[in-house]
Amino acid sequence: MLDNQREALRQEALAEIALLDTPPEREFDVLAKLAQRMLGTGMSSITLIAPERQWFKARCGPLAPETVRAQAFCPVVVETEAPLTVADARLDPRFAESPFVTGAPHIRYYAGVPVRARRPAGDVVTIGTLCVLDERPREPTPTDLEVLEELACLAEALIEARAVALRAAETAEEHRLTAERLERERRQFKQAERMADMGSYRYDIEKQSTTWSDGVFAIHERPVSGGVPGDEIMNHFPEPDRSTFVASVMRTLDTGEPFEMEADFVTAKGNVRRVRCSCEIELAKGRSVALIGLIQDITERHNLEQRLRHQARTDDLTELANRAEFHRVLDARLREARSVDGDVAVLLIDLDGFKDVNDTLGHAAGDAVLRKVADRLRASCDGRSFPARLGGDEFAVVLSADLDRVGVDRKVRRLLHDLEIVMDGQGHIARVTGTIGIAWSSVAGQDRDMLLRQADAALYAAKRSRKGTAQTYRVDANHRQVG
Structure with a gap:
């Protein structure tokens, strides 16, 4: 994607969350203060990058409310979408002539990580940074970026909560539920203030x-x-x-x-x-x-971080792991498999007839179906099997490493039976089944993206053959999928 397209997406995301030029909020201020205290620097900020300027949602130390974007540090983090550390800006040709180095606030040390926002369409866009700065040079430590990335997760959760509140205003009921959730989160952040x-x-x-x-x-x-x-x-x-x-x-x-x-x-x-x-x-x-x-x-802060980590890794509706957590667990299983020359099986599950449930019985019934599917996946996933909801009516399971192909076939047959769900109401009956695509990491070269593509190919091959069935990805001698 071209730089100007990424910039356009970033500015659209900023407009959607409506965070620029808003009054100070204590939750953001607490995060900036935590970064400053934990890393022992003179300055810190939560920075949003606008087209011509960088604006500080929260700041500690001698920082102006906003500055021009040119020759600043935070735009580099946003544009590269990667963490940045600068031990001594005077020695870095990118920043040596920056007015923020040669003049106030006389920045020498800088460490910053991206802060991202999820758009309504589901894509994630880098909109700013969480950073610490100091007037004295210092060598970055391995934990500097780890601390900042943990705090950035909290900032992202808070930004996501605000965005949800804006979108939830479409209906009074959604607004009420979201307001209650935001108030709970507000209380959680106030607890973090009292950790001293x-x-x-x-x-x-x-x-x-x-x-x-x-x-x-x-x-x-x-x-x-x-x-x-x-x-x-x-x-x-x-x-x-x-x-x-x-x-x-x-x-x-x-x-x-x-x-x-x-x-x-x-x-x-x-x-x-x-x-x-x-x-x-x-x-x-x-x-x-x-x-x-x-x-x-630090009990309150520690517990808050644990809850927020859980929220960031969990699908709200089904309480299964979300897509990001599924990828994290799958990556870990693949690393284990590579180390012992083992194998990992992945099931991709797509619900058949789910749209009819929503259309004939309503979205509440559709949500009930998704929760039932989640319950049945949990019930069938013993040992190290790991279920997740990837989004919509798509689910996935990483199977236990001790299952061979016979065990996987047995597990899949049980799942196909368990995923048959009949819903009735308002004089209508709707039936939901699950179609399953199976892939093995040994066939995919232990590569996560390839493994998921192969499982997806097997899934749609099964759908073309007959919905409510399962197929395993296999290749012939010419590397063509054969079923």
Whole structure:
């Protein structure tokens, strides 16, 4: 696709989500602050790229509300649709003469990742970035982009939620349901704001004694009057995090290198939490005298991230995995197969007669059919078999690695029977069946795209032959599909 066509799609996507030039929103501000704090930079932003300018939906540090697009960093991320790190912009010929480098805000370090939006048609378009910047050069670490990409997923989920709200305004009922969902998400993001529940501690190396601030007692759910417990402190960390924490502390004592880690945690009252722990050496006259650090309750943020990851990987209607999660799991299974010279079977399933259900019985009945199909796929997919809804009335299954071709044939026959669904209502009866295309990774050269194309070819060969049946992709000596 030509650059001007991609640019046109990007601007259409921006117009559809109606996010440009909107007032500040705390949810976006929280994400920008998280990026700045977690990476320890002077500046951060969530940036949208308009035709002639870059506009900051959220920003931290000495950044203007918007700037020209020319010679800026974020447009490079958007145009290449790839993460970008710049250790020292003065040494990078792309940016050395940029006014943002030679003048305010005097950018030296930059790390940014794409932020994407899903259009109503289903295609995904890069519309901006989530980035951090600093006035001092620094070498990027492997985790910089990982942190930004995790936070960018949250930004994309929030943008998607806003877009859904706009589209849902078509009917009052859809608007009500979407507003409720957005309000739930708003509450979740407000929970993330309150994650700065922390306390400090100090371990005196010579006296071998520990002191806590009140915040540490609160996180442990212990009374301040009871003092710091003795040897049982480590019991709050379940394994394997306990061993990891102890090893990290000993390494800090031996080398002087600080550490930071996240860990599971159980309070004195038995409540399970997630905490972030940091530790470093306190020096006095060049001698190590104490370990000092922070412990922070990040349970709400951690749980929020887990829920959002689930939402990003799950189809709302059926609660099956969505297309993106299906591709991720299939890629992992193919890597396993390649490592052991194994085989992976994929089933592509298309529902026959589904349109008649929608036309004669209504979309509510169609949704009920999709949920029934999902339930039956789940019931039949034991072990490592993995079902997903790819979209519309299309489903897919990655079969368990321990199934041979006989086992797959048995599984397919059962599925064909289970996918026969009869719906009635309003004086009408509609029948739905499933047609299945089967492909094996060994035939596809362990290539995901080829495997799915072959399964698709087998599916449509089965449809041409007789709907409600299954066919396996095979090739003859001339590499022609034979059934």
